[in-house]
Amino acid sequence: MQKKSFNELGVNSDIVRALSKCGITEPTDIQEQAIPIIKSGKDIIGKSKTGSGKTAAFGIPLLDSLKHSSNVQALILAPTRELAVQISGELEKFGKYTDLKFATVYGGVSMFHQVRDIKKADIVIGTPGRVLDHLNRKTLKLSELTHFVLDEADQMVDMGFIKDIEKILRYTKKKKQMILFGATISHEVELIRRKYMNKPFVAESEVHVTEEYLEQYYYNVQKQKKFSLLVHLLNVEKANQIIVFCSSIRTVELIAKNLKAQKIKSGMIHGKMNQNKRMSAIKEFNNGNQNILVASPVAARGLDIKNVSHIFNYDLSKDPQEYVHRVGRTARAGESGKAFTLLSSSDHPVFRQILQDYDLNIQEVIIESFPRVDFDVSSAKRSDNRFGRSRGPRRNSSRSNNSSEGRSRQRFGNRRSNRNDSKPSEGRSRSFGNKKSRPSSFSRPSRNKNPKSSKVGSTILNLRSR
Structure with missing residues (x-):
């Protein structure tokens, strides 16, 4: 028509x-x-x-x-x-x-x-x-x-x-x-x-970003290695404008501070900043003076943040809807984009819920090694407020990225899509369905012996513990 x-x-x-x-x-x-x-x-x-x-x-x-x-x-x-x-x-x-x-x-x-x-x-x-x-x-x-x-x-x-x-x-x-x-x-x-x-x-109209323009990937990573992986990906991905989403104000401040320590220029925005600082951060990002913006989910809804090529979810909000709003900041107006989600054990429950609630194709990338960098958790005001729907009592949360994550791994994906996406700049990607992965020097194939499978809608969740 x-x-x-x-x-x-x-x-x-x-x-x-x-x-x-x-x-x-x-x-x-x-x-x-x-x-x-x-x-x-x-x-x-x-x-x-x-x-x-x-x-x-x-x-x-x-x-x-x-x-x-x-x-x-x-x-x-x-x-x-x-x-x-x-x-x-x-x-x-x-x-x-x-x-x-x-x-x-x-x-x-x-x-x-x-x-x-x-x-x-x-x-x-x-x-x-x-x-x-x-x-x-x-x-x-x-x-x-x-x-x-x-x-x-x-x-x-x-x-x-x-x-x-x-x-x-x-x-x-x-x-x-x-x-x-x-x-x-x-x-x-x-x-x-x-x-x-x-x-x-x-x-x-279409509520979600279409897979034709948006590539979505996730990494399983121990929490103490999460920041190192983020820095590695920021260094190897060819990106124009990047938003790094964090689910608490404290994490936004920690990530912005530690990126600065790694000589990675970035701005930040969260709900406790005053009006002038928030508007200035958005202006600097839109003008291209900053190409990385570390943000709480306040930036995911409605704001005019332009030309975003990459989204990094450092962690996930308790509200599954928030994932959709975050990744919706890229792949706009017919442009392509990528979204990367870094999963440690505390993120797995909500990630499973995301895949149950939405018909998404998110490919796993397994990366063998990447440089470790320091992550300083000092001098950051503690604020564990989550930006999801839950407004109940505060849950216990880690004080730093140094807590042990154990060895558990989980597989997530989507059965429906048969499209061969271009792969991220390192690692080997894996998704459920008929996707084929392209090998890379950074990766090893994902093995899944004796998986337990659970089908919810069109999404298959395979769970394997090591």
Whole structure:
């Protein structure tokens, strides 16, 4: 089926002209589905992966539906300050030739300028906490609101914002258009749909990165050797821009510090950094001044981080969904990418869950040897907060990479795919199904005598202990 143009979707010519100035000349799949629904005034749930053009999918018809007035007509909630700033910047570019006004509100900065901007704004973009602050201070009124947008709704639920969202909704009138976007629809998001939405239409494009563009690999490695393997791979992989994901703030800080000790230039971003430092780190990475960014999962959702060729998962979050969001930072807009996951024993349970929940082809790479480097665990503030869904009591975690991992090994993979991928720069890859591996001087073949096999969906898990 031939794609429709923005003009054919009924988008105002001034907005089409602004889109053209931004290099956006034809709609993506999610935009083609969502724009007509939103323009018709119906409630909508949009589901698509990061990088699919979600902001434009709801932003374009929103700009097209509004005219400047003395009241706030639309509220867009985002889970993080960075995403709120990004959405605001995109809408200002798309609405360049309109007379609509915008206000961006988030915590950590003075409210003075925000109050001034809100008084003139047609559209307010903000984080739930700061929006509630303004509502409580009566510096923001939503009595005339006609459009309510939740972007990255699943992440907002994960971060515990569900009660704040419901409090904000109580300040709005019942008759309004509800627009909800996210990569997945959790039980809590389903509750919002049932309680606050009116027979919403669903617009859904491809939620996961396709295997045509994304190569995925994993290494089984003892925890005390994990950093050495990371350094080795960073040195041998021919990469443009790299994100190294870590599941705790402490690990982000440790990895960034130890990379610096190895004379490997990198930036870092995590949720405890102040706003200016986080935005500066993203800017440095996007500008190419840093080609390695060590990140907590705050960077995996929604943020405009450009030209990422490689993802390294230093460890895994407790939430299986997080893996999909992390690897979704590469292989975007038709470009190819690679994702490497370093597995020690504590990562195996969630990795098995990932393979059960998602139909993925992740190949194992077995590497015989690599140089050992020092890993200094001192002078890092302890913070074992995980960025998964679980918000219960803190589990016991290792203080360093020096704890013994034992000798256990596990095999993971996917039965369905028969495609011969190009291999990583060293090691021998192995995946389940009909994949064939290409030998390398760094590798030895993977042997699997007397495996125990367990089939879950289309995924086979072979488990062998040494």
